[in-house]
Amino acid sequence: MQPKIATGQDEVKVKAELEALVNGGWQLDNEEIQLEKTYHLASYRNVKFLAIEIMSRSQLKNHHPVLTSTFSSVTVHWTTHSPRGLSDKDTFMAKYCDRAANSIGTVNPEESKKCGSVQSSQI
C-alpha cells in the first residue's frame, strides 16, 4: 500500500489510519488517492438516513463526499483536492461513516432488497 498523502499531513498518522480503514473494508482506488466503501442497507428508509447523516456531518466539517445511492446501498468516496491527496479529514469522515452505518445497521449485499421487490411499507 503506497497511498498518496496530501502535503502538510502527519504521514505516519494518516497512513496508520488508512491501514485500519482498509482492514475495515474501505478500498483505495488504483491511484491510491481516494477511499471508497459501499454500505448495504435493509431499506430505502435506512439509505436515506445514512445519506443524510453523512451529508450533515460533512457540511459541518466542510469536507464533502462523492456519494451515490441506490435503492439499498450508499457508496462514499473521500479525497482531498487542495493540497491534493489523502488527509486526516478523509480518515475522520471515513470513520464517521462507519460509525453512522453501524448505528443504523448494515446487511450483507445478498440480504438487501432489490428495486422492484418492494412492499409499500418499505418505501
Ligand SMILES: C[C@H](O)[C@H](O)[C@H]1CNC2=NC(N)=NC(=O)C2=N1
Ligand atoms: C474551500 C473549501 O474548504 C474546499 O473547497 C473544501 C470543500 N470540500 C471538500 N471536500 C472534499 N472531499 N475535499 C476537499 O478538498 C474539499 N475542499
